[in-house]
Amino acid sequence: MHSPSAAKGVPPTARCAECALRETTCFSPATPEELEFVQSYRSGTVIIPPSSTLIRERQTHERLYTLYSGMAFRYKTLSDGRRQILNFLLPGDLIGLQQEVCEAAQHGVDTITECSLCVFPGDGLWNMFRAHARLGYSVTWLAAREESMVDDNLLTAGRRNATERVAMLLLHLHRRLARLGLADENGAVTFPVTQQHIADALGLSLVHTNKTLRRLALLGLHEISAGRLRLINPRALARLAEYYDRPMQQVPLV
Amino acid sequence: MHSPSAAKGVPPTARCAECALRETTCFSPATPEELEFVQSYRSGTVIIPPSSTLIRERQTHERLYTLYSGMAFRYKTLSDGRRQILNFLLPGDLIGLQQEVCEAAQHGVDTITECSLCVFPGDGLWNMFRAHARLGYSVTWLAAREESMVDDNLLTAGRRNATERVAMLLLHLHRRLARLGLADENGAVTFPVTQQHIADALGLSLVHTNKTLRRLALLGLHEISAGRLRLINPRALARLAEYYDRPMQQVPLV
DNA sequence: CGTAAACTTGACCCTTTTCAAAGCCCGTGG
DNA sequence: CCACGGGCTTTGAAAAGGGTCAAGTTTACG
Numbered sequence: 147m148h149s150p151s152a153a154k155g156v157p158p159t160a161r162c163a164e165c166a167l168r169e170t171t172c173f174s175p176a177t178p179e180e181l182e183f184v185q186s187y188r189s190g191t192v193i194i195p196p197s198s199t200l201i202r203e204r205q206t207h208e209r210l211y212t213l214y215s216g217m218a219f220r221y222k223t224l225s226d227g228r229r230q231i232l233n234f235l236l237p238g239d240l241i242g243l244q245q246e247v248c249e250a251a252q253h254g255v256d257t258i259t260e261c262s263l264c265v266f267p268g269d270g271l272w273n274m275f276r277a278h279a280r281l282g283y284s285v286t287w288l289a290a291r292e293e294s295m296v297d298d299n300l301l302t303a304g305r306r307n308a309t310e311r312v313a314m315l316l317l318h319l320h321r322r323l324a325r326l327g328l329a330d331e332n333g334a335v336t337f338p339v340t341q342q343h344i345a346d347a348l349g350l351s352l353v354h355t356n357k358t359l360r361r362l363a364l365l366g367l368h369e370i371s372a373g374r375l376r377l378i379n380p381r382a383l384a385r386l387a388e389y390y391d392r393p394m395q396q397v398p399l400v
Numbered sequence: 401m402h403s404p405s406a407a408k409g410v411p412p413t414a415r416c417a418e419c420a421l422r423e424t425t426c427f428s429p430a431t432p433e434e435l436e437f438v439q440s441y442r443s444g445t446v447i448i449p450p451s452s453t454l455i456r457e458r459q460t461h462e463r464l465y466t467l468y469s470g471m472a473f474r475y476k477t478l479s480d481g482r483r484q485i486l487n488f489l490l491p492g493d494l495i496g497l498q499q500e501v502c503e504a505a506q507h508g509v510d511t512i513t514e515c516s517l518c519v520f521p522g523d524g525l526w527n528m529f530r531a532h533a534r535l536g537y538s539v540t541w542l543a544a545r546e547e548s549m550v551d552d553n554l555l556t557a558g559r560r561n562a563t564e565r566v567a568m569l570l571l572h573l574h575r576r577l578a579r580l581g582l583a584d585e586n587g588a589v590t591f592p593v594t595q596q597h598i599a600d601a602l603g604l605s606l607v608h609t610n611k612t613l614r615r616l617a618l619l620g621l622h623e624i625s626a627g628r629l630r631l632i633n634p635r636a637l638a639r640l641a642e643y644y645d646r647p648m649q650q651v652p653l654v
Numbered sequence: 655c656g657t658a659a660a661c662t663t664g665a666c667c668c669t670t671t672t673c674a675a676a677g678c679c680c681g682t683g684g
Numbered sequence: 685c686c687a688c689g690g691g692c693t694t695t696g697a698a699a700a701g702g703g704t705c706a707a708g709t710t711t712a713c714g
Contacts, residue, residue, distance in 0.1 A: 204644075220551075222551060222552075222554075222555045224555075224559060224560070224642055225642055228559040228560075229559070230554060230555040230558040230559045232551050232554055232555075243540070243544050244544045244547065244548050244551075246541070246544065247541050247544040247545050247548065248545070248548060248646060248649075250646075252548055252551065252552075252646075253551055271537075272533075272537060275529070275533040275534075275536055275537045275540075276533040279526075279529040279530040279533060279536060280529075282529055282533060282536045282537065282540070283525075283526060283529045283536065285540055286497070286529075286536065286539055286540045286543055287500070287501055289540055289543040289544050289547060290497050290498045290500065290501040290543050291501050291502070292547060293498065293543060293546060293547040293550060294498050294501065294502060294506055296547060296550045296551060296554060297474075297476060297486050297498075297506065297507055297550060298476075298506075299554055300476075300484060300486055300550060300553055300554045300557060301476045301478075301484040301486075303554060303557045303558040303603065304484040304557040304558075304602070304603030305478060305482040305483070305484045305603060306478070306482075307701075307702090308701075308702070340659090340660065340661090341660075341661065342660080348558070349557065349558030349559060350702075350703090351702070351703050351704075352661095353662090353663090353702090353703075353704075353705090354701085354702055354703070356661065356662065356663085357662085357663080357702095359661095360661095360662075360663090388478055388479055390458075392502060392504075392506075395502075561669075561670095562669075562670070594691090594692065594693090595692075595693065596692080604670075604671090605670070605671050605672075606692095606693090607670090607671075607672080607673090607694090607695090608669085608670055608671070610693065610694060610695085611670095611694085611695085613693095614693095614694075614695090
């Protein structure tokens, strides 16, 4: 059995109780009944190719997903093509909750790598709240955590300068990936994100992102090569970004 | 009976069933049992003076609030004082949910005007999910809606220019206030927000915010005077900001 | 091995920031 | 009643951070 990764789209196990994600220490354990319910709620799994659209901006979409493996992102665009990435999605993230609220998705979701996901019918959510309050609570928990992530990104885009923004993104993504157990013995993580993604996430131009990234690499703070990111001087990066390391805690998984 | 306003801190009614907010058409109706539960869950009400701190950044806080009247905002700051306003809070908004997730508040909440709020003990939330799934679902709904608001602000701060940002903020706040029935016959709404608030919400400097605001006013797009905002040419503002008017829908209220 | 995507780098320009100072509004106190 | 002071707004001038344009280089992959 291989563990799911952020890089490739490994299909989810047939039975939720044997979900490889749950075998990590990242997620809070669920009771057998809850697993049973999630299993019955799940309508299937999908694998989506890299650089493709899972949810189209401004279009009604009646499904929820849990990202099982691979990497994706939420974004919004303006009519002239300007794009803002709202946050990156990693295994365990719940996708599509906002559509429950405003019948049309206000943001798009695109994959970066090939992604595999568990699919849930959107209209079953209310049912879940009724049948398993704990799972409903978990959904709220996940929603609040994602908002907190967007809050961070808004502070970054609104008030940090280019250097601080890049340092922030590197640190934040590395930390999230490492937490999922995706770092190798050298502390390097798979990093399929392009500079265009970084620019769009930080509200910078591609060119300036490149120059800033270059500068930080030259200063010996990090290294990106062969699709992997390694933080050489995380302390310096954290100082730059004023990165507050919140204690890790277990995250619910639906 | 006077209706709650965004300007002053009118104390909430003693009984939730007679809540003046619920008498508007903005909020989805609740059953008597739900009202009963909310009433018993509520531990009291508070009135907070203008320009004061309700929740301190990065500090544990064990309470939830529903804003009943007045105007406030969520924000984050960097050590050198740079501040980013994440979103504005208006009557009906739920405050403090994120603290349930990451035991310490990652953002501060300050009042703009005097505010009155209903107070709920944080540790009773889980209980609510269990006792009244519908209310739990409402909390999730509110969380998702707030996230969607922060998403919008991130797009604005990250990818719009100064003019577009200001147009966006004017439209968005006006719309939210008007929806609560706070617009007078001329379509003007109480607008206690300072230019510093606007600057901090948009990720601009105070000076540039002023100049941009001035330009739009000179162009005859809006007017701010005597603490009231009136949109003179909302169409032009909407065109500038690429503002998509989502249909109004009823919002849950806890 | 060739082509397209992704990354680099330099030069120039413009939007926004910073600095500085004055004007306005309003409540307080003499 | 009017002077004083603090917060908010307004304006101008100069500086800079970041955007845009253009072109070259490297990498990935069919």
